[in-house]
Amino acid sequence: MNVYFDPEFDPQTEEMRDMVVQFARRELVGPATADPDEFRRRWQLAGKQGLAGSCVPVDYGGSGLDAVAAAAMMEALGEGGSDTGFAFSMAAHLFAAVMPVVEFGSEQQKNRWLPALCSGQSIAAHAVTEPAAGSDALSLETSALRDGDQYLLNGSKCFITNAPVADLFLVQAATRAGGGFFGLTTFLVPADTHGLTVGRTYDKVGLRGSPMADVRFTDCVVPAAQVLGSEGSGAVVFSTSMKWERTCLFGIYLGVMRRVLDSTIDHVRQREQFGTVVGGFQAVSHRIVDMLARYESARLMLYRSARGIDAGSESSIGPALAKLAVSEAAVQLGLDAIQLRGALGLLDGEAETLLRDALPARIFSGTNEIQKNNIARELRLGSRRRENRR
Ligand SMILES: Cc1cc2nc3c(=O)[nH]c(=O)nc-3n(C[C@H](O)[C@H](O)[C@H](O)COP(=O)(O)OP(=O)(O)OC[C@H]3O[C@@H](n4cnc5c(N)ncnc54)[C@H](O)[C@@H]3O)c2cc1C
Structure with a gap:
């Protein structure tokens, strides 16, 4: 019995979805590993x-x-494969790094990079976060000083997804100190550029199959031709990439949630206590219904946001709501799936893996608190309403 509301995909999307689920079941299984080879x-x-x-x-x-x-x-990758970290890395590459090249790159930059980034030959990373600039992403200290037809980059980035394996970095740097929104510029920096070093890698509790490291720039010379967009447009490039990431990347979690919800339903229908299946206890069945409701609501929000992107919406509310809804639903679904399995839920398995993989989703792509700030700002909640009294 199919309990899910399925978005009405066109036949090509259905076919592609099935193909990706099969591919992920075949190739993206086994323990999550960030082993580079x-x-x-x-x-x-x-x-x-x-x-x-x-x-x-x-x-x-x-x-x-x-x-x-x-x-x-992305949903199909999450549903079919057990290595959510790998799917996350692929989504970070595609939405946070490749799509900005599509949307802001010159013809020369697109022809130089996109074919290899699409074929799987090259991997990309987007380096924004710094030790002293996490949520406050406009206060970057990495500087890019112009010198003729080149820039000199100096500074450090941290928590950069794909850094240990990346061939190309999109780097956000300050071209105008204290310049705020218009003070940042995006640079395309090949990994083998002199002065770019990839630092220590992180061993995370979740998304273990996604390699992450720090990156340092020491008198790193980057030709002006490698500016993505124009000088001062870094914040626009960043927020455009986040529109894609906060929507499409989170499809991965929908796929994983569906897999875990299915297996949790199977579990409560076969585990017997007190002479009956535990799914017959209202405390259990209501928890399952809550899980289903959270999953379905998050899914609706995500596809609504994706339709907004396709329709050319500039609003940041749809992607922020999608990110909030999916990440919170995934964390709660992980907790519920563990609870409903009893002690079995604490053993190494898909329920605890979902929880570990979902916790970072509240943090990356801008924390959930920052999403709420963004939505509140767009709703102009801090502006006094003009009274229309006569
Ligand atoms: C799995 C993963 C992958 C990542 N990949 C990348 C990557 O590829 N590239 C990259 O550049 N970065 C990446 N990051 C870093 C990520 O962007 C930052 O972790 C994130 O922006 C938050 O910054 P922070 O960790 O410094 O937290 P902080 O900014 O120090 O925040 C700490 C806490 O304070 C809260 N807070 C801060 N300011 C406010 C405010 N104004 N209002 C309310 N609450 C506030 C936050 O919500 C949070 O709860 C990744 C992070 C993770 C977990």
């Missing part, structure tokens, strides 16, 4: 399937999917 092997396989450049126009080597289909593809 195994990671690269999986990446190249996924690249051959068209996953690394799914929403990049066909002319540049991508599959030309829209945001709804790209989110469905």
